[in-house]
Amino acid sequence: xxxxxxxxxxxxxxxxxxxxxxxxxxxxxxxxxxxxxxxxxxxxxxxxxxxxxxxxxxxxxxxxxxxxxxxxxxxxxxxxx
Numbered sequence: 001x002x003x004x005x006x007x008x009x010x011x012x013x014x015x016x017x018x019x020x021x022x023x024x025x026x027x028x029x030x031x032x033x034x035x036x037x038x039x040x041x042x043x044x045x046x047x048x049x050x051x052x053x054x055x056x057x058x059x060x061x062x063x064x065x066x067x068x069x070x071x072x073x074x075x076x077x078x079x080x081x
Contacts, residue, residue, distance in 0.1 A: 029068055
């Protein structure tokens with residue numbers, strides 16, 4: 001059962017298996033667009049490019065993006081208090 005409205009995206013993995021993810025967030029950083037996707041077990045950071053979503057394999061880039069996203073979300077929710 002889907003509580004609330006979530007955007008769902010379908011991605012095919014390296015083995016061609018279809019997987020569904022909810023879109024946790026979309027944002028821009030350093031002139032790039034990124035998407036945070038989550039399933040029941042993990043959160044994935046993907047770069048949005050003309051050809052589609054590209055998995056970020058560099059752990060430093062991934063950590064930097066996740067940190068920036070957390071800071072932005074905390075600031076956004078902190079302003080509502």
